[in-house]
Amino acid sequence: MRRSGAPSQLQGNMTKRMRFVPPGAQRLPPGRSPTTPENSPLPLQPKPTLTNKVSTVQMPVSGRVCESRVSGALARVLSVVPVSEKTTDTSSEGEENTHTHVTDEESVENTLPPQPQARQSQPISTSPTERYFSVMWCKASNRKHKRWEGDAVLVARGRSVVLKDMEGKDISRGSGYKVLELESLAEGETLKVSGKEIEVMGVISVEDYATGRCFQEVSTVTSAVPALEATVARATAKAFSRPSLKGGVTKPREVQREIQPRHNPNAPGALVMPRPPANHQWLWNKGGLQVVDVVMDSHLTNHLRPHQREGVIFLYECIMGMRLSGRCGAILADEMGLGKTLQCVSLLWMLLRQGPYGGKPAITSALVVAPGSLVKNWGAEFNKWLGRERLRVYMVDQDHRVEDYVASPVCPVMVVSYEMVLRTASLLQKLDFGLLICDEGHRLKNTHIKTTSALHTLSCSRRIILTGTPVQNDLQEYYSIVEFVNPGVLGSAAAYRKIYEEPIIRSRQPTCTQEERSLGEERATELSRLTGVFTLRRTQEIIGQYLPGRVEWTLFCRPTPLQTSLYTHLLSTRAVRACLNASVPHLGTHSPHLACISALKKLCNHPGLLYNTMKESTEGSVCEGLSAELFPEAYSSGRFSTDESGKLLVLCDLLAAIQHFNSTDKVVLVSNYTQTLDVLQDVCAHLGYTCCRLDGSTPVAKRQSLVESFNKPSSAHFLFLLSSKAGGVGLNLVGASHLVLYDIDWNPANDIQAMARVWRDGQRKTVHIYRLLTTGTIEERIYQRQVCKQGLSGAVVDLGKGADHISFSSEELRDLFTFEPKTTCLTHHLLGCHCAGDGAIPSLPEEETTVGGRACQLGRRADSVSAPQRVSMSELMQCGHYSGDKQSYGDAYLDHAHSHITYAFQSMSINMQHST
Known part of the structure; x- marks a missing residue:
């Protein structure tokens, strides 16, 4: 027996199974609509003439009335619908009483939606497999x-x-x-x-x-189009009638004054927000207040570019619950430099002053959470666009505490760091914020960390996440940020993993079947459809038309003889051999595999870094098999030479050429490691270059002033040494027009963010970006993985930010611990490209070939340099290819450093391509 009132997910509550169901029982009789009671009499119907085929019925007009009751009774007994009266008699050609009729009942029936079938109808039709x-x-x-x-x-x-x-x-x-x-x-x-x-x-x-x-148990509205198009009629209580005064005279009722928008919606260039649809008014306008146009302040509208105007409208619809019924969250995932901060400042100013119902403000206060280095930057942005006289912003720092704000919340906007949220979560819970904005929101990629838990406890349903990299590591982290802005829209974490994550991961495996690939693509499309309602993603191609040109170079630097010798010895040590022979379930913080990888990356930067590690090594460490005899004698005195690192040689030549050809240009030098920054700082001091530095040890209060000082044209600093971990996000270093990324990170998002520091609003010069890699080493393998991850465009990636989330198979690990000292560019070789290396963009191969052998970072591996393999890296095939033996790269700075470069890839922004 079925449970009482258990609804079917497809057709509603089913009726009791009938003993006899004739053919065609699923159709309704003519004249009976789905809302007609079952026991009500049917309208008069003509009596059908039964033949050997049920689909042929003849209707004599003369017997229409007298036969109708019989026809209706027969239909009720057999549950047979009299077939359409729109028939043609074919049994007797030329017969005079052959007619074709279309009755009113038939026209009504044809316009009705399909009705549920009876319980004992035809078996459910499904696919044959x-x-x-x-x-x-x-x-x-x-x-x-x-x-x-x-x-x-x-x-x-x-x-x-x-x-x-x-x-x-x-x-x-x-x-x-x-x-x-x-x-x-x-x-x-x-x-x-x-x-x-x-x-x-x-x-x-x-x-x-x-x-x-x-x-999905609850269907969600995934369109901005309102579900209710007609005006919703609502029963309202009778208005209060004042008792009459003496003589029966009553005071006339005051006519309600019409509320005008705060700003003129008809002004030229006015940015008017969409009016709430009828279903939104039913949910949010219980008092029946007048609907008023929400118009952006012209003071801000004049500064907004077209894509930023669209972004403000998108955020407004999401925050007001117009795009997704019952949910008020949004993810603004624009790439770096598109003005996410300005869009949020404009939205905040608008919501603090006006709203769609009765002209009342939509919110009264807001909380902005940002990394510690960007708290002052947010305050500067508010002052830049609004001024101190329009909006007061409370920035939490050493002099301004959260306790003081809780005691007297005079400012409508508070800006606080993530670290301070953890310390003062109990105090923030006492405040009622109308809007929560989380800058660099990919920090909330884990639902179990304390920061995410603390922010979840705040009583604020309107939430915005700003991030240039919505998917950094895997889809589970993407679920975390979606769950933060719109809880429950993707179901539970277990359901999300089974329904979306696992099928998509299986579809990306090389060994997946065609059925798994199709299912994964369908689930990825559905996931994109569900989250695309409240997620907005634009690339830098939009802002490229407003900025000067950008030229990006990936330079493969020849390792020095010392690096080649040390690299070979390091791969033969007992620690590296043990890593290759052991199983590799996961690379944790204290994993020996991670120590081996770190040692190889240090050697690629400079042998002096490996020498320091060797001196501090203990028994069983990765450098146990190395001896001081492999290093020059000068290392014992702590003196390192620039001639011992291939990347450092290229860097020195670049810096000399930049200062020689344009002495007013400045350079940002980025590294992932503070030890590498120490070496680079010593080199700059030795060569006489003035520089400033920002890393994890720089006080947060001094970081913004350091950036502003460097950006001034009068600054005496030629170089800005930047740690990508401490200042790789949110900073505008537009005072420099050259950026050198000295080493590479596992996560391509970190490198992309670091390289975007100089190509932003405010830049006036053509930007040159150089990424340095040591040819044939682990750096080139990491770069290959980066390109493949970027090509997936939002699919699952298997490497994370930092080493704590890195995991490899045994085959992939062997590829990392390989060395090709004789190759000019292993990446170009794996492309299967046969270009001349003269800078021309090669044509894509018509079809990729699959060659047997174990997989490598690019999907396939060449067992030797003489066996070229084709891999799917279409992004690199759209770049200019330059061989190291070419005397000119078309770049005056690189031409000065070409002797230490084995190969180079060049990519340009769209406006730069048009100009060339």
């Missing part, structure tokens, strides 16, 4: 009254079935069924599956299963 059913399940028992446990999805294939719960988890399997038994499954029928009993509720289409919609 797999069929999907919506079912209820319970533990198998002989009890008359079943205790249904819940809803589930049944997947039938051949003679086996799989039962999945609403989170996509397999809860039971069964096999050995008769093929006919599974093919004839119909609604209302029962089936036993491994100790569980199920009852079929309805059919699930192949599309709904492929996209995962069948697992």
Whole structure:
């Protein structure tokens, strides 16, 4: 027995199974609509003439009235709908009483939506290979009254079935069924599956299963178009009537004054927000207040570019709950330099002053959470666009505490760092913020960290995440930031993992089947559809037309003889051999594999870094097999030479050329390691270059002033040494027009953010970016992984930010610990490109070939340099290729350093390509 009132997911509550169901019982009789009571009499109908075919009915006009009652009774008994009166008699050609009629009842029936089929109708039609059913399940028992446990999805294939719960988890399997038994499954029928009993509720289409919609318990409106187009009629209480005064005279009722928008919506260039639809008014305007246009202040509108105007409208619709019913969160995932801060400042100023109902402000206060180095930057942005006289901003620092703000919250906007949120979470919970903005929101990529938990406790449903990299490591982290802005929109974490993450991951594996690939693509499309309603992503191509040109170079630097010798010895040490022979489940902080990788990366930067590690090494460390005899004698005195690092030689030549050709240009030098910055700072001091430095040891209070001082044209500093970990995000270093990324990170997002520091609003010169790699080493392998990760464009990536989340297979690890000292560019070789290396953009191969052998970072591996392999790296095939033996790169700075470069890739911004 079914549970009382248990609705079917497909067709609503089913009626009791009938003993006899004639053909065509699923259609309604003419004249009976879905809302007509079952016992009400039918309108008069003509009596049909039954023939050997039910589809042929003749209607004599003269017998229309007298036969109608018989026809209606016959239809009620047999549940047969009289077939359309729009017929043509073909049994007797030329007969005079042959007519074609279209009655009013038929026209009404043709306009009705399809009606649910009767319970015992035709078996559910499904695909010939797999069929999907919506079912209820319970533990198998002989009890008359079943205790249904819940809803589930049944997947039938051949003679086996799989039962999945609403989170996509397999809860039971069964096999050995008769093929006919599974093919004839119909609604209302029962089936036993491994100790569980199920009852079929309805059919699930192949599309709904492929996209995962069948697992969504609550359907969400994923369009900005309102669900209710007509004006919602609401019953209102009778207005209060004042008792009459003496003589029966009443005071006339005051006419309500019409509220005008705060700014003129008809002004030229006015930015007017969309009006709330009818369903939004029903939910949010309970008092029936007048709907007023929300117009952006012209003081800000004049500074907004077209993509920023669109961004403000998008954020307004999300925050006001117009794009997703009942949810008020948004993710602004624009790339760096598109003005995410300005868009949020404009939105805040607008919501603090006006709203759509009665002209009242939509919010009264807001909280902005940012990295510690960007707190003052946010305050400077508010002052830049609004001025101190329009809006007061409270920035939490050493002199301004959260306790003081809680005691007297006079400022409508507070800016605080993530670290301070952890310390003062209990105080912030006492405040009622109308809007929460999290800058660099990818910090909330883990739902279990304390920062995310502290922000979740704040009583604020309107939330915005700003991030240039919405997907950094994997889809589980993407789920965390989506869950933060719109809780529950993707279901539970377990359901998300089973329904979306695991199928997408399997579809990206080289060994996946065609069925797994198709399912993964469908689930990825559905995930993009669900989250695309409140996620806005624009690339730097939009802002490229407003900025000067940008030339980006990837330079492969020849290792010096000392680096080549040390690299070979390091790979033969006992620690590296043990790493290759051991299983590699995960690379943690104290993993020996990580120590080996770090030692190789230090050697690529400069042998002096490896020498310092060797002196501090203990028994069993990675440098145990190295001796001081491998290093020059000068190392014992602590003196290092610039001639011992291939990348350092290229850097010195670049700096000399930049200062020689344009003495007013400045350079930003970025590294991931403070030890490397120490070496670079010593080199700059030795060569006489003035520089300033920002790393993790720089006080937060001094960072913004350091940036502003460097950006001034009168600054005496030629170089800005920057740690990508401390200042790689949010900083505007537009005072420099050259940027050198000295070493490479596992996560391409970190490198992209660091390289975007100089190509931003305010830049007036053509930007030159140089990324340095040591040819044939682990750096080139990491770069190959970066290119593949970027090419997936939002798919699952397997390497994370920092080393704590790195994991490899044994085959991938062997590729990392290989060295190709004779190659000019292993990456170009793996492309299978046969260009002349003269800077021309090569053509993409028509078809990629698959060659046997173990996988490498690019998907395939060449066992030797003489066996070229083609890999899928179309991004690099769109760059200019320059061989190291070419005397000219078309770049005056690189031409001065070409003797130490083995190969180079060049890419340019769109406006630069048009100008050239």
